[in-house]
Every structure is written in C-alpha cells, then in structure tokens.
Amino acid sequence: xxxxxxxxxxxxxxxxxxxxxLGRDPRVGEVxxxxxxxxxxxxxKEKTVDAVFTDIRMPGLSGVELAAVLSRFxxxxxxxxxxxxxQHAVDAFELNAVxxxxxxxxxxxxxxxxxxxxxxxxxxAAPPVDDSIAVELGGVTRFVSLREILFVEAQGxxxxxxxxxxxxxxxxxxxxxxxxxWREAGFVRIHRSLLVALAHVEEVHxxxxxxxxxxxxxxxxxxxxxxRELRDLLVRRTGTQGAARA
Numbered sequence: 001x002x003x004x005x006x007x008x009x010x011x012x013x014x015x016x017x018x019x020x021x022l023g024r025d026p027r028v029g030e031v032x033x034x035x036x037x038x039x040x041x042x043x044x045k046e047k048t049v050d051a052v053f054t055d056i057r058m059p060g061l062s063g064v065e066l067a068a069v070l071s072r073f074x075x076x077x078x079x080x081x082x083x084x085x086x087q088h089a090v091d092a093f094e095l096n097a098v099x100x101x102x103x104x105x106x107x108x109x110x111x112x113x114x115x116x117x118x119x120x121x122x123x124x125a126a127p128p129v130d131d132s133i134a135v136e137l138g139g140v141t142r143f144v145s146l147r148e149i150l151f152v153e154a155q156g157x158x159x160x161x162x163x164x165x166x167x168x169x170x171x172x173x174x175x176x177x178x179x180x181x182w183r184e185a186g187f188v189r190i191h192r193s194l195l196v197a198l199a200h201v202e203e204v205h206x207x208x209x210x211x212x213x214x215x216x217x218x219x220x221x222x223x224x225x226x227x228r229e230l231r232d233l234l235v236r237r238t239g240t241q242g243a244a245r246a
Contacts (some may be wrong), residue, residue, distance in 0.1 A: 002027070002028070002029030003027055003028045003029060003030075003050040003051060003066070003114070003117065003118070003121075004028075004029060004031075004032070004047070004048070004049045004050050005022055005028055005030070005031055005032070005050060005051045005052070005053055005117075006032045006040060006043060006044070006047075006051070006052045006053070007019045007022065007031060007033045007034070007048040007052075007053045007054075008033075008034045008035075008036070008037060008039075008040045008052060008053070008054040008058075008063065008066065009035065009054070009055040009058070009082070010036055010055065010056060010058040010059060011055070012035065012236070013034060014055065014103070015033055016033075017105070018053060018082060018105060018110075019031045019033050019196070019226070021105060021107055021110050022110070024107075025110075025111060025114050027115075027118055028114065029113050032049065036058060036059065036061070037054070037058060037060060037061035037062065037063065037065065037066040038060055038061055038103075040054070040066060041066070041069065043098040044070075044077075050078070050117065050121060051078045051079070051080060051098070051117045052066070052067075052070060052075065052077055052078070052079050052080070052082060053079075053080045053082050053113075054066055054067070054079065054080070054082065055081075055082060055083055056081055056083040056085060057083065057085060061206070063081060063083070064081075064095065066079075067079045067081070067095045068095060069091060071096065078098045078117050078120050078121070079095070079097045079098060080097065080098050080099045080101060080106070080116075080117065081097055081100045081101065082101045082103065082105060082114045083100075083101075083102065083103060084102065084103040086102060088198055093243075096097050098113070098116050098120050099112070099113040099116050099117075100119055101113050102242050104166055118125070131145055131200055132144060132145050132146065133146065133161075135161065135169035135170075135171060139169055142169075144161065144169065146185050146197075147199070148163045148164045148165070149161050149162070149163055149164075149187075149197055149199045150162050150163065150164055150196075150197055150215045150216050150218070151194060151196045151197060151200075151215055151218070152175060152178055152187070152194070152195040152196075153194060154174075154175040154192070154193040154194070155170065157172075158170050158171060158172055158173070158174070159171045159173055159174065159175050159195075162218075164200070164216065175189075175195060178195060179195055182195070185197075186198045186199050188229075188230065189226060190211075190213070190220060190221075190222040190226050191220075191221065191223045191226060192223065194219060194220055195216060196213060197215070200215045200216060200217070201213045201214070201215055202214045202215065202219065205219070210222070210224065211230050213229045213230075
C-alpha cells in the first residue's frame with residue numbers, strides 16, 4: 001500500500017521535518033504539505049489523500065477543529081495528531097484519531113503511526129470479522145454476538161466473557177488466542193488477564209502515568225506494561241459511545 005499523506009503544521013521547521021521523515025517511510029508514496037488547517041482544506045478540494053498528519057495548536061482553525069471537519073466527510077480521512085501537547089489526547093480520543101504522536105517526533109514512533117494508518121485502511125477494505133461466538137451452558141449451545149461482549153477475563157487456560165446483559169460465559173479458549181482473533185473487532189489487551197472491547201469504554205482515567213477504563217460500571221485497570229499502548233489505542237477509531245474523561 002502506497003500512501004498519499006497530507007502534513008499540516010504552521011511552523012515550517014516542524015513541517016519540513018515531519019514531511020522528510022514520512023517521505024523516508026517505504027509505505028508512503030507521496031507527501032503534500034500545508035501550513036494551516038485552512039490551506040489543508042483547500043488542498044483536499046483538489047487532491048485525495050489517505051491520511052492527515054496534523055499539529056494541534058495553530059492560528060485560526062486548530063488541528064482538533066480540522067479533524068472534526070474531516071470526520072464529517074462522506075469518507076472520513078484518518079487523522080494522526082502530531083503535537084507537543086499531551087493534554088489534547090482526550091479530544092483525539094473523541095474524534096477517533098488513528099494515533100497521537102508527541103513531539104519531538106521519533107522515527108520509530110512515527111513509523112508505528114504509519115502502520116496504524118495502513119491497518120485502518122486495510123480493516124476498512126477487509127471482510128467483516130465473524131460477529132458471533134458459540135458458548136455452552138447446561139448442554140445448550142448459544143451464539144453470543146461480539147457486540148454484546150464488554151470484556152474478557154482470563155481464568156487459567158480458559159476465558160470468561162462478560163456480556164452487556166450481565167451474564168458471563170466460560171470459553172475453552174486461552175485469552176491470547178482471543179486477543180489475536182478479535183483484534184479487528186476492537187478488543188485490546190490491557191492486562192495479562194483482561195481484554196476490553198473499546199466500543200464499550202465509557203470513561204478513561206489517567207492518574208500518575210497509570211490508566212484505567214470504565215466499562216458498564218466496571219473499572220478495569222491496565223498494567224504498567226500495557227498502559228502506553230492502551231493510551232495510544234484509545235485515540236484511534238473506537239466507535240466509543242458516551243463521554244470520555246481524563
């Protein structure tokens with residue numbers, strides 16, 4: 001996949017550096033630049049791009065406001081925020097940004113953002129994930145929709161599914177297998193014993209570098225190992241309903 005990306009930043013050195021780094025990525029075929037959100041919108045009238053990498057604090061229309069406009073396009077354009085200000089992460093989360101990269105930009109971290117853009121586009125083009133899973137209860141097999149599952153808890157070599165109706169089901173499958181199989185359905189590992197459906201996250205709590213999420217009234221804590229990944233994932237497209245707060 002050869003991406004055409006649009007880079008937006010009002011500071012020329014930062015704009016040039018980001019364009020240079022993206023241009024070195026073999027997955028990026030073309031880089032277009034704009035020094036304001038207004039200019040970016042003019043570019044988008046003339047060109048089709050696969051992703052927008054934008055600063056947040058800019059004169060006039062901010063990067064957050066630009067992303068809000070892009071989210072209303074008939075075919076929303078994936079947005080990656082590249083900023084020196086970490087406090088806008090919740091805004092990015094609410095706008096379903098693909099990623100949130102902090103300045104100064106490290107090439108490896110930027111490469112991860114490009115990977116997520118590629119994954120986003122691939123997921124949009126891929127056939128849907130199987131929407132249900134068979135569970136057994138009292139000799140009866142029931143099919144539970146993945147959309148009903150809030151989170152999954154490891155129990156030894158098994159996994160316990162917690163559903164929106166308050167029921168739970170024990171599945172004879174290890175959590176690691178579900179993590180792999182359900183990644184495209186929006187499930188993310190936040191702890192060695194927990195998988196969470198991002199679509200059901202109601203609140204995000206950040207405290208002293210630790211992260212927890214609230215799902216249907218359950219506060220679930222991320223391990224330190226998974227906190228950064230979770231924080232990054234929460235600013236991607238999640239389809240989350242309800243309010244997010246830090």
